[in-house]
Amino acid sequence: HKLLLINGVNLNLLGKREPDIYGHMTLADIESALTERAAAHGIELICIQSNHEGKLVDDIQHYGLLAEASVQVDAIIINPAAFTHTSVAIRDALLATQKPFIEVHLSNVHARESFREHSYLCDVAVGVICGLGHLGYHMALDYWLTHTYAITL
Numbered sequence: 589h590k591l592l593l594i595n596g597v598n599l600n601l602l603g604k605r606e607p608d609i610y611g612h613m614t615l616a617d618i619e620s621a622l623t624e625r626a627a628a629h630g631i632e633l634i635c636i637q638s639n640h641e642g643k644l645v646d647d648i649q650h651y652g653l654l655a656e657a658s659v660q661v662d663a664i665i666i667n668p669a670a671f672t673h674t675s676v677a678i679r680d681a682l683l684a685t686q687k688p689f690i691e692v693h694l695s696n697v698h699a700r701e702s703f704r705e706h707s708y709l710c711d712v713a714v715g716v717i718c719g720l721g722h723l724g725y726h727m728a729l730d731y732w733l734t735h736t737y738a739i740t741l
């Protein structure tokens with residue numbers, strides 16, 4: 589049982605980057621908390637981050653479609669960061685996998701610049717969580733634990 593957590597461009601800077609907007613936790617803090625919670629339920633969480641759109645496309649293709657079945661993930665949690673607002677390529681890669689995904693944003697993208705309101709992913713996501721900081725990732729994990737694996741939390 590595997591889930592994929594994808595973080596996009598600039599999210600390697602979490603903790604240092606505009607902490608008033610994105611919080612004080614580092615990406616490593618967030619990834620380890622989620623990995624531990626998933627592992628406690630027997631689920632492996634694969635965590636990837638890249639500042640490069642093509643690298644994310646390669647990883648989505650790999651874990652969603654190209655790897656042998658035992659390496660493929662069941663579902664995806666993705667914060668594409670700025671790629672949310674620009675990337676048809678990431679949308680197409682996610683669609684190619686036919687794996688369900690939840691879109692997460694730390695900040696409330698609807699309360700900021702208007703260009704952040706448009707997402708290339710939201711209409712094909714199972715759900716979208718924004719504005720709840722790092723807890724949004726936990727809520728997405730909870731959703732997959734309960735819905736994909738029928739785990740009672």
Ligand code: DQA
Pocket residue numbers: 597598599667668669670671672692693694695696697704
């Ligand atoms: C973000 C929101 C995006 O608009 C922004 O480009 C990010 C992070 C968020 O988590 O709030 O880099 O996805």
